[in-house]
Amino acid sequence: MASNILTSSIVGLDGHRVDVECDISPGLPAFTVVGLPDTAVQEARERVKGALRQSDLPFPRTHVTINLAPADLRKAGTHFDLPIAISVLTAHGDLPKRDPLERVLIGELALDGSLRPVTGALSTALMVKQLGIKELIVPEGNAAEASLVPDVDVRAAATLRDVVLHVTGTQCLLRTEHTAHPATTHNIIHPDLGSVRGQEFARRAIEVASAGGHNILMQGPPGSGKTLLARAFPSILPPLTHDEALDVTRIHSIAGKLPRDGFVSERPFRSPHHTASGIALVGGGSVPRPGEISLAHRGVLFLDEFPEFNRSVLENLRQPLEDGTVTISRANGTVSFPARFILLAAMNPCPCGYRTDPDRPCSCTQHQLHQYRKRISGPMLDRIDISIDVPSVPTERLVDLEPGEPSAAVRTRTCMARKRQVERYRDIGILTNAELTSDHVRRLIKQNDASRTLLRRAVDAYRLSARAYFRILKVSRTIADLDGTDGIEERHVAEALKYRQPI
Ligand SMILES: [Zn+2]
Incomplete structure (x- = not known):
């Protein structure tokens, strides 16, 4: 007896239809998965068997073959567990055979039969809508993100048993109502620009960078407030639009980095350490995952100690900075992720840090200085629109200074400026002057x-x-x-x- 259950495989940002076919034939007990499965999918066999046993559901004691079609599409991830289990039960005659186009299933099984959330649920939900399929069954932990897509009947399940009861029509899973992406809220985590005292010039420069989406480099001695300025930067960015938020959420979902409530509602701020590897920064791996530059899509990539980053790693940023996407080549083809971010770089003026400080002497030699600056290539600097000095503010002056203008006031101006850009560039498909x-x-x-x-x-x-x-x-x-x-x-x-x- 054979069965067919639908699920998805995520390639880049997109979900692709995968048919999980199961055939049960006489012979010695065996459980085989074919159709380009990666290690996680191969391991599904153990999880499926364990979960069925713990749920008091039968596993055939004969030859079971799972075929994941199309065979040439690589299958990666743990979300195949649930469709494989349901396909086995259907082929075994424990579940009614239905038209495969009725529903799509995703979910990782724990050995006790409960369902664990998986990556890429939003991309799968978008695929389900595109294919015109009505129902999508997901683990409870994925319900919020899946329900961002309208016109898809999202059903959340806690256990394998719940799914079985739903498929047999004994007890239907509750429908998760579609939620429009929540309006972005601001300043929950970012410091307010008002907390930066003095530094009017630098404050204005980051306002301009924020308004036009420009990459910016700040040079200044330690303690001049570069980091605080950088951390306050997201608080003066305009809120994410609905479409931007969906894209950003999709990327975070695939990377397994969604916040608990299931969606990203603020512009991302990513600050990888200078020891970050090329793959961590731009993405990659045997199953290509988005890197920091894609997690920073429509937000900010803050690179502190800019010259300390490995030069070849930095050079990998050049193309994405130009195109707004990153393409990762693999043996079996290429994968692209969006990577339209504002690069916010900070550096000391010299290795010791005090070259521009009026109160402390610089101990660097000309050679050291030359080597330090050489780490950032000319073509890299060509992609930075704004480059400024952030001088240190003497402590005795700092106490006299009034707090700066708060973020909310600055953001009103940057929002207005962005709106003008969106209107002006409506016909050419870009959003900011930087593009x-x-x-x-x-x-x-x-x-x-x-x-x-x-x-x-x-x-x-x-x-x-x-x-x-x-x-x-x-x-x-x-x-x-x-x-x-x-x-x-x-x-x-x-x-x-x-x-x-x-x-
Ligand atoms: Zn120095």
Whole structure:
């Protein structure tokens, strides 16, 4: 007797239909899984047998073969346990045979028969909707994320036995109502920009970076407040839109990094340590998983001690910084993940840290300094729109300083500026000034004569490259957006020129 149950396999961000076919034939007891299963899927055999036994459900004492089709699609993960168990029970005649297109199942089985949450449930729910299938059965821990997709009948189960009762029609699983992605809430975890005293210049620079989605590099001695500025950065970013939040949640789901409530509602802030490996940063592995740059999608990637990162690891960021996606090559094809993030980098001005500090002497040699700066390549710096100095503020001045403008006030301006960008770029499929190509800049950016003259003079005086020229124009455009102005004016270019501190 044979049976067929549907589940999914996640490739990159997308769920693909997989048919779990089971055939039971006479012969010595054996349990075989074929169809390109990875180790986790092979181990499903032990979990399925244990869970069936503990649930007082029979496991055939003959030859059982599971075929995962299509055979050329790689199957990875633990979510095959539940569909395999149901397929075995159906083939054995313990469950009624139904049209496979009726439902999709995912879930990992514990040996006691309970269901554990799995990765990629949101991607599976989107696949279910696309295929026009009505019902999706998931472990309880995945119900919240799966129910983000409308028009899918999501049923959450606690145990294998619950699923069996549902399939036989004895006791139906409760339906999880569709929830629209919750509105983003702010400042639960991030420090407020108001807690940064002094540093008006740096505060303004990160406001501009936030408004236009620009990558930014901060240089300053230890204790100058770079880290606090960085940590406050997410609090001045506009909230995630619904579509952005779905994408971000999907990535975190596949990486197994969803928060307890089942969705990401705030812009991500990722701060990997400088010892992070290439795979941890950009993604990869035998079953490609999103790395830090994809977990930072539509949010911030904070790289503290920027020159301490392995140079070859940093070079891997160049392409994603350009394209907003990362492509991982594997023996059996390539996988892409989105990676549109704001790079926020911080560094000391020299190895000892005190080169720009008026009160402490720098102990670095010219050679050390040269080696330190060389760790960041020119092409990498070309992808950073804003580069600033964050000087140390003497302690005696710090106590006199008033708290800065709070994040909420700054965010009102950045939201307004982003809205202008979204409207302006509606037809070209981008959201921020930072994403403009040079061709876009030529076609879409208006500037008055005075601003053009100033920029030309700067190009001559500083011998700016074409790339630098376009960077300044993009930042000027953001400053004009913060100003609520349609064309770039002289003062916007003048301010943008201040954000190019060389390293
Ligand atoms: Zn030094």
